[in-house]
Amino acid sequence: MYELVLSAPQALVEPVSEALMNELDALSVSVEDADADTEAEHALFGEPGMPAPRPGWDRSTLKALFPDEAQAQQAATLLLAQDWAEGLGVLSLAAVEEQDWVRLTQSQFAPVEITPSFWIVPSWHEAPPQAQHVMRLDPGLAFGTGTHPTTRMCLGWIANQAPALAAGWDRVLDYGCGSGILAIGAALLGARSVDAVDIDPAAVISTTDNAVANGVTIAAGLPDKASGEYPLVLANILATPLKLLAPLLCGHLAPGAHLVLAGILERQADELKAAYAPWIKLEVLNTDDGWILMGGQRPA
Known part of the structure; x- marks a missing residue:
C-alpha cells in the first residue's frame, strides 16, 4: 500500500x-x-x-x-x-x-463507565466485574456510542434516577434516538415499554439492531410512532431543534412526567428555558466539557 x-x-x-x-x-x-x-x-x-x-x-x-x-x-x-x-x-x-485496521480501530474503544455499576461495553471487551448493568454497543457509522458528554449525562441521569423512578416508567419516549442508546439504557434499567423515534430511517434500523443485541424490546420508528403521554421523555439532539420541538415534546408529558434534554451548550441554557417556559420549568441538571443536561417535571 x-x-x-x-x-x-x-x-x-x-x-x-x-x-x-x-x-x-x-x-x-x-x-x-x-x-x-x-x-x-x-x-x-x-x-x-x-x-x-x-x-x-x-x-x-x-x-x-x-x-x-x-x-x-x-x-x-x-x-x-x-x-x-x-x-x-x-x-x-x-x-x-x-496494518490490521479492524484491530487498530477496536483498540481505540474501551468500555465506557456511566456509573460504577452501569457500563457501555464493545462486543470485543469483557464487562468490568463491578458492572451490574451492561449495554453492548459497537462503534458504527453514526448515531453515538456513549463517549460524548451529552450521551453520558443522559445515561447517568437515567441510571441515577432509576432506583426511585423506574417503577413508574411504564412508557418512555426517546425522541431523536440515533443508535437507540438512551432507549436501550432506559429498558435495561427498568422501563417496561420504550418508544424510540427518529427522522432518519437508518437510525430506526440502528436502534432496532442494537436493541436486539442487548436483549431488550424497543418500538422504533419515525416520529409519528410517538403517541400519547409518557412519564419520561428523553431528547438528545441539538439546541435549535429542541427549541422548535418544545410544544411537541411537552405535549407528550404525562402529569408528573420528567423531561430530559441534551445536545445543549452552556451558553444556550437561557434560550431553552425561555422556549419551554409555557409548559415546563427547565433547570440545568449537569455539565460536562461545555455541554449541559437540562430537565424539568410537569406538575402532577
Missing part, C-alpha cells in the same frame, strides 16, 4: 479530495491541519451532527492511500496537470506498513 501526501490551500481541499476518491480510485483520503502542533494550529469543527464550517484549513495536508505505487504516481501526475490545481504540491509518496 502506498501513501500520497499533498499540500493544498483551503480552496483545493474539497475538489482534490473528490478527485482522489471518485476519479483516481484512492482507498481513503484524510485531511489534516498542516500547522498542527504549532502556534498557527487552528481548531476546525462544528456542533455534533452538523458539518464543519469549512472543508479544510488555510494550509491543509491531504493523505491518500493507494493499493500500489503506480496508481499513487499516476494520481499525483494527473492532479498536478490540472489547470485548476494551482497551489497543490506533493510532499511525499511512500510505501506504508500494512
